[in-house]
Amino acid sequence: DAGVIQSPRHEVTEMGQEVTLRCKPISGHNSLFWYRQTMMRGLELLIYFNNNVPIDDSGMPEDRFSAKMPNASFSTLKIQPSEPRDSAVYFCASRLHLAGELFFGEGSRLTVL
Amino acid sequence: DQQVKQNSPSLSVQEGRISILNCDYTNSMFDYFLWYKKYPAEGPTFLISISSIKDKNEDGRFTVFLNKSAKHLSLHIVPSQPGDSAVYFCAASQNSGNTPLVFGKGTRLSVIA
Numbered sequence: 001d002a003g004v005i006q007s008p009r010h011e012v013t014e015m016g017q018e019v020t021l022r023c024k025p026i027s028g029h030n031s032l033f034w035y036r037q038t039m040m041r042g043l044e045l046l047i048y049f050n051n052n053v054p055i056d057d058s059g060m061p062e063d064r065f066s067a068k069m070p071n072a073s074f075s076t077l078k079i080q081p082s083e084p085r086d087s088a089v090y091f092c093a094s095r096l097h098l099a100g101e102l103f104f105g106e107g108s109r110l111t112v113l
Numbered sequence: 114d115q116q117v118k119q120n121s122p123s124l125s126v127q128e129g130r131i132s133i134l135n136c137d138y139t140n141s142m143f144d145y146f147l148w149y150k151k152y153p154a155e156g157p158t159f160l161i162s163i164s165s166i167k168d169k170n171e172d173g174r175f176t177v178f179l180n181k182s183a184k185h186l187s188l189h190i191v192p193s194q195p196g197d198s199a200v201y202f203c204a205a206s207q208n209s210g211n212t213p214l215v216f217g218k219g220t221r222l223s224v225i226a
Contacts, residue, residue, distance in 0.1 A: 004156070033213060042119075042218030043157070043202060056213070091156055102214055104156030 002026070004105035006092050012111045018080040021108045024073055025094030033102065034067055034077050035091040043091070049075065082112045116140045117205050119217035128226045132190040136203030136217055139184065143205040147214065148177060148188045151200045160201070161188070164209070193224045 005024040013019055025032045033048040047057040049069045057067070064083070069075040079086055093104045118137045126132045134148075144165040149157035163170040163177045163186070170177050176189045190197055200221050204214040 035216070039218075042115075043204075043216035045213050045215070048213050093156070097211075101159045104158070106154065106156050 004092055004094050004103055006090075006105035006108050008108055009106065010109045010111075012113065013082055014113050015083055016081045017112075018078065019082045019086075019110060019112075021077040021090050021092075021110070023075045023077070023092030023105060025075070025092070026103055027073065029094035029096050029103075030072075031095050031097060032069060032075050033093045033095075034075070035093060035104075037089040037091060037107070046077070046090075079110075082110075084112045087111050114139070115217070116143075117203055117215050117217040119201075119203055119220050121220050122218070123221040123223070125223045125225060126193045128195055128224055129192045132188075132193045132197065132222055132224065134188040134190075134201050134203075134220050134222065136186050136188075137184055138186075138205050140205070140207075140215075141184070142207045143215075145206045145209055146177070146179060146186050147204045147206075148175075149202040149204060149216075151202060151219070157202055190222075193222075195224050195226050198222055198224045 007022045031050050034046040035043050037043050046059045047067045052069045067077045089107045089109050091104050091107045093102045095102045116139050147162040148160040150160045151157040161172050161175050161177050163179050168179050179186045200219045202219045203217040206212050
């Protein structure tokens with residue numbers, strides 16, 4: 001069974017550039033979550049969707065961040081323009097319902113120079 | 114404010130001994146607690162959970178203890194093995210898990226052979 005698939009695994013970009021991270025959740029899962037991991041803050045929730053609808057985006061740090069889920073099998077997290085402080089590992093996770101075990105992708109490591 | 118706190122960034126334990134990882138939380142509405150394990154370059158994976166109606170849950174070498182009055186939980190690993198070396202994240206949720214998980218910053222466990 002394919003797990004949560006994220007791309008790219010690594011992204012190095014320059015300040016000011018647009019970054020798009022992609023996620024394919026596990027088939028049949030109704031809830032999708034974007035987390036960011038940093039040394040200072042650990043794993044912090046950015047936004048989550050239930051049945052493709054954004055439920056809570058209060059964790060999105062700034063207007064430079066946006067996320068979409070156009071269908072049940074695809075989500076994007078976009079940063080525009082990117083800044084060095086956005087450097088982190090971004091994880092996508094999905095689960096069958098709002099409750100239940102959360103399955104993570106392998107993460108996208110972003111470095112903004 | 115960190116609602117879930119793991120105050121020890123790292124822990125070293127000798128193989129065969131007990132590893133004890135601690136976690137504190139501030140939100141009294143949390144009623145479902147989990148531990149996730151993360152290896153380098155991989156996403157976190159679910160390890161063990163406990164509901165607030167219990168004070169202990171055991172799964173093989175892993176036991177989670179919950180002290181609701183102290184808002185404290187701990188993960189015991191016994192005996193510790195080198196393969197247990199990883200970052201361990203404590204997480205909490207409300208409404209029996211029907212809200213997104215809130216994670217701590219993680220504790221890096223090193224099991225020395």
